[in-house]
Amino acid sequence: MKLGILVNTDKHLEHILGLTKASVARNHETSIFVMDEGTRLLGNDLFVALAGLPAVSITLCEHSAKGYGINTNNLSKGINCASQFNNAIMNHNADRVIVL
Numbered sequence: 450m451k452l453g454i455l456v457n458t459d460k461h462l463e464h465i466l467g468l469t470k471a472s473v474a475r476n477h478e479t480s481i482f483v484m485d486e487g488t489r490l491l492g493n494d495l496f497v498a499l500a501g502l503p504a505v506s507i508t509l510c511e512h513s514a515k516g517y518g519i520n521t522n523n524l525s526k527g528i529n530c531a532s533q534f535n536n537a538i539m540n541h542n543a544d545r546v547i548v549l
Contacts, residue, residue: 450477453543455536456487456490461549466495469477479541487549488519491528500527508535511535 452472456465463519465481472479481499483490488509490496500507510528514521521530540546 450475450545451543452477453539453546454479454481455539455546455548456481456483457485457489458536458549459486459489461491462490463494464549466499469499469502473505476504476549478504479506480543481505481507482509482536483507484513484533484536486517488514488517491519491524496526499526500525503544508539510536511544 454465469479469481475494480508482538491509499505502517505527506529507527508531509521510533511521511530513530516529
């Protein structure tokens with residue numbers, strides 16, 4: 450199964466962590482797309498560490514990050530800076546999508 454998690458706020462970190470870890474525990478592929486206020490989570494080590502889990506990918510909207518003053522120059526390995534096109538790809542490829 451492929452799980453997509455769209456993160457557009459910075460208010461649900463515990464849920465994001467729990468859902469992602471549960472997905473990994475079941476050997477599911479997990480794609481996280483971060484946009485809008487959710488880009489603030491890139492400053493949280495617990496969130497960034499998710500990129501190091503097996504079968505987890507994190508992509509962020511570069512436009513949103515710039516709008517919220519997030520520095521994307523030193524992103525953790527495994528976190529990709531992209532566009533809303535990648536959000537569309539995640540939604541297309543995922544069996545289920547959760548929006549937080």
